Amino acid sequence: MAAERAKVYLVGAGPGDPDLLTVKAARILAQADAVIYDKIVSPEVLALANPHATFIPARKERGQQEEFEAEIHAWYLRLRDAAGPIVRLKSGDPLVFGRGGEELEFLTQHGFDVEVVPGVSALTAAPSLAGIPLGGVSAAVTVLPGHRQAVKEVDWPAYRHGGTLVVLMGVDHRAEIARCLINGGRPAGDPVAFLQFASTDRECVREATLEQVARGEVDVEPPAVFVIGEVVRLRTAKQVQRAHQTAAPRP
Numbered sequence: 001m002a003a004e005r006a007k008v009y010l011v012g013a014g015p016g017d018p019d020l021l022t023v024k025a026a027r028i029l030a031q032a033d034a035v036i037y038d039k040i041v042s043p044e045v046l047a048l049a050n051p052h053a054t055f056i057p058a059r060k061e062r063g064q065q066e067e068f069e070a071e072i073h074a075w076y077l078r079l080r081d082a083a084g085p086i087v088r089l090k091s092g093d094p095l096v097f098g099r100g101g102e103e104l105e106f107l108t109q110h111g112f113d114v115e116v117v118p119g120v121s122a123l124t125a126a127p128s129l130a131g132i133p134l135g136g137v138s139a140a141v142t143v144l145p146g147h148r149q150a151v152k153e154v155d156w157p158a159y160r161h162g163g164t165l166v167v168l169m170g171v172d173h174r175a176e177i178a179r180c181l182i183n184g185g186r187p188a189g190d191p192v193a194f195l196q197f198a199s200t201d202r203e204c205v206r207e208a209t210l211e212q213v214a215r216g217e218v219d220v221e222p223p224a225v226f227v228i229g230e231v232v233r234l235r236t237a238k239q240v241q242r243a244h245q246t247a248a249p250r251p
Helices: 022-031 065-078 100-109 122-129 147-155 173-183 210-214 231-247
Strands: 007-012 034-038 054-058 086-090 111-115 140-147 164-168 192-194 206-210 223-228
Touching: 007 022, 007 100, 022 086, 022 111, 034 065, 054 065, 065 100, 100 111, 122 164, 122 192, 122 223, 147 173, 164 173, 173 210, 173 223, 192 210, 192 231, 206 210, 206 231, 223 231
Parallel strands: 007 086, 007 111, 034 054, 034 086, 140 164
Antiparallel strands: 164 223, 192 206, 192 223
């Protein structure tokens, strides 16, 4: 009778703050025999893993995604007889873009026992922490991937009539995305916000207009969530209100 294979957990690491990790994710990390982790997973989250585990960084360089995804698949095959749980630790939620679905399919096809442990996605966490209520202005919120292949395939004119857009993994191609939206009929003056390093001590919000982004005038460091639409102005209004309250003299 064949030995039982180790179980693989596709675990969401959340946006960065270890306090936003789910209880289940923390428990599984503490028991892990091996951890394959994305490079943008915060050190604070990695510190919760079993210190005796094998730690394997998942390389994800631009333009070489296929090659590095094959490396991850090869690691799964090497670790299939591990003594304890194998954790694939992905930033945010493991199945919100980021090719987690491909890894799930690979593991299933190769007979692994696999379980998905959802995580807090930057899709919702970053706007919330920045004071941007995604449903605050528009009844529709559209989430788009921002990697190069997606930029080529998206029907940008379909998003010319308002509505809130949230672009994930779009920092590197932000100027091209902005140009595509403007050329497709989106107002050049639409407000945008880049929400960088959400939930960490490096958290930063950069506000601009779509036109400024298209001209390459906005410097942004990944990881960041790219929000486009009138909903961004709600944050500005809240910031101004907060500033007035702070400046008000005490009775």
